[in-house]
Amino acid sequence: MKKLLLGEQGLLVIFVLAFVLVAIFVPNFLTGRNMLGLLQSVVTVGIVACTMMLCLAARDFDLSVGSIVAFTGMVAVMVSNGSGSILLGAAAALACGAIVGWLNGLVIAKFHINALITTLATMQIVRGLALIASEGRAVGINDPAFFNIALSRFLTIPTPIWVMAALFAIFGFVLNRSVFGKNVLAIGGNPEASRLAGVRVDRSRICIFALQGLVCAIAGILLASRITSGQPNAAVGLELAVISACVLGGVSLAGGRATMTGVIVGVMIMGIAENAMNLLNIPAFYQYIVRGVILLLAVFLDNLRSRALGRR
Numbered sequence: 282m283k284k285l286l287l288g289e290q291g292l293l294v295i296f297v298l299a300f301v302l303v304a305i306f307v308p309n310f311l312t313g314r315n316m317l318g319l320l321q322s323v324v325t326v327g328i329v330a331c332t333m334m335l336c337l338a339a340r341d342f343d344l345s346v347g348s349i350v351a352f353t354g355m356v357a358v359m360v361s362n363g364s365g366s367i368l369l370g371a372a373a374a375l376a377c378g379a380i381v382g383w384l385n386g387l388v389i390a391k392f393h394i395n396a397l398i399t400t401l402a403t404m405q406i407v408r409g410l411a412l413i414a415s416e417g418r419a420v421g422i423n424d425p426a427f428f429n430i431a432l433s434r435f436l437t438i439p440t441p442i443w444v445m446a447a448l449f450a451i452f453g454f455v456l457n458r459s460v461f462g463k464n465v466l467a468i469g470g471n472p473e474a475s476r477l478a479g480v481r482v483d484r485s486r487i488c489i490f491a492l493q494g495l496v497c498a499i500a501g502i503l504l505a506s507r508i509t510s511g512q513p514n515a516a517v518g519l520e521l522a523v524i525s526a527c528v529l530g531g532v533s534l535a536g537g538r539a540t541m542t543g544v545i546v547g548v549m550i551m552g553i554a555e556n557a558m559n560l561l562n563i564p565a566f567y568q569y570i571v572r573g574v575i576l577l578l579a580v581f582l583d584n585l586r587s588r589a590l591g592r593r
Contacts, residue, residue, distance in 0.1 A: 292531060296546045303557045310560060317439065321507075323552035324441045325350065325516065327545075328500040329523045330530075331452040332493040334544050337527055338456075338469045339489055340536030341396040345385065345403035346497050347519035351512060352411040353378045353501035355420060358511030362423045367430075375498045381407060382494020386487035404520070411513040420511040431506035441503045448496065453541030465489065469536025521576060526551045528579040535587055551575065 304311050329346050336343050353374040361370030385403055389396045422428065433440045456462040464485050467475040476482050505511050530547025532539040554575060558568050 292529075292543055292546050296550055299550055299553055303553055307557045307560050310557065315556070315560070317442075319552050319556045320442045320445075321439055322556060323548050324445050325500045325504055325519065326522050326526055326551060327445045327548045328448055328503070329493075329497055329519065330526050330544050330548055331448045331541075332489070332496045333523045333527050334452065334530075334532050334539050334541070335456070335462075335465050335489045336396075336493055337524070337532045337534060338536055338539040339465050339486060340469045340472065341389065341486065341489070342400060342524070343385065343490065343493050344397065344400040344520045345381070345407060346493065346523060347516040348404045348407040348411070349378055349381055349494055349497040350501040350504060350516040350519060351514065352381070352407045353498035354505035354515060355411045355415055355501075355511035355513055357498075357502045358420050358422055358427070358505050359414065361427060362420070365424070367424060367427055370427075371502055374502050375495060378494040378496075378498025378501065379491050380494065382497070383487060383491040385494070386490030389490065390483040390486040408513070415511065415513045417513060419513075422505070422509055422511075427506055428509060429506075431503055441507070444499065444503065448499070449541060449545055456539060456541055461485070461488070466537055466539065469533070469538070471537075522551060522572070525572070525576045525579045528583050529575065531586065532583075533587060534580070534583050538586075547579075 309315055329350070333343060333346065356377050357370040357374035359370075360373040361367050364370065381403065385396075385400055388394050388399050431439070431441055435443055456465070464475065464480045467478070467480060468482055468485060472482055501516075504515060508515065526547040527539075527544055528534060528547070529550055530540070530545070531543035532547075554571060555568070558571060563571075
């Protein structure tokens with residue numbers, strides 16, 4: 282029974298119970314407008330969680346995701362303003378995100394520096410670059426068409442939600458159906474055994490971080506469009522929300538275990554908690570406490586899952 286509750290089915294039960302309880306006790310939660318607002322509110326966390334899942338599954342961490350999101354959003358806006366081309370701005374942002382991620386992976390894989398320390402340093406460096414480039418101020422968007430990236434809709438659903446859903450599908454396929462995904466899980470399970478089995482561990486880790494940077498850039502472009510400016514202080518604390526969602530969704534901090542379904546449920550549980558607190562007008566100071574409790578709960582559940590699997 283305990284193992285069942287700690288598995289993916291148990292996670293779905295927790296999600297359904299949370300959804301039902303919030304629907305009963307929180308006014309206006311089930312309105313169509315709020316449901317769309319809930320999905321839009323988790324877009325940034327959901328998108329970044331797609332690759333954080335791979336990172337954690339391979340026994341790594343990336344604390345620089347929030348800074349990369351802010352920095353690439355700034356790049357997209359500034360290059361678009363300077364060139365008059367939104368496509369060029371988006372391409373520059375994607376390239377910058379991928380390069381930062383690639384550098385993270387290179388330092389971690391080739392120089393064997395701890396991922397936690399490397400990405401903590403990158404978090405500071407990239408945030409500093411965003412602040413220097415903007416002189417610490419928000420950069421407004423000149424072309425109104427940039428706003429349409431976040432405001433446009435397809436079948437009445439905002440485009441960012443479709444982007445998030447597409448990335449869920451893509452990385453779910455990558456994790457479950459591709460050789461790369463199986464290698465990621467193998468590396469997380471036992472890096473040395475994977476190396477002896479012919480898996481190119483260093484190259485895989487570099488690819489994971491490069492993908493992480495690329496996906497952060499996608500999130501950065503969408504966030505800049507939604508908040509109508511490039512904000513050097515955007516996405517502060519994003520890394521904790523993303524890691525919480527992943528671990529809550531069953532991704533093991535010890536590596537080797539992850540499911541896309543679990544990550545989606547983890548992201549939605551985080552979103553429901555945030556949405557309910559906003560609807561109940563709970564002060565922001567108390568919301569910090571709730572987020573911390575959720576993070577502790579996620580780590581506690583991960584510890585229980587690891588013990589349950591270890592006893593099999």
